[in-house]
Amino acid sequence: MLHHHKSTYPGLRLPHAWLGDRDHKFSTHDIAKGTQFTLFTGITGQRWTEVAVRVGARLGIELVSVVIGEGLEVQDLYGDWFRQREVDEDGVILVRPDKHKG
Secondary structure (H helix, E strand, C coil): CCCCCCCCCCCCECCCCEEECCCCEEEHHHHCCCCCEEEEEEHHHCHHHHHHHHHHHHHCCCEEEEEECCCCCEEECCCHHHHHCCCCCCCEEEECCCCEEC
16 A cells, blocks of 8 residues: 655655745745745745845756744645754755655
8 A cells, every 4th residue: 555655855855835825825836936946944044035035046047035933924724834844943844846855
C-alpha cells in the first residue's frame, strides 16, 4: 500500500495549504507560479525578502518572497502550512518553477 507523506524536503513537490486573509483564499500552488522561483518564510524570517530581491536581481531571475503570518497579507488560514512547513518560523523554503523544493 502506498502512503503519501506531505513534506517540504528538497526535491519533493510543494505541499498544498490554504493561505490568504479573511477576504481571499488561495493555495500554496497558486502563489508558487510555474514562471518563478518562490521563497516561503514566516514573520520572523522577513529578512529573507531582502535576500530574495538581491539574489533575483543578481541572477536575472524572478524570485518572489512570501511572508506568511497572522495579520499579514498572506496568513495560514487553517494551520496547514504550520503543520507541513518543516522549518522554523524564521526558516525559508525555496520552490522551483516546477513547484518542487530546491
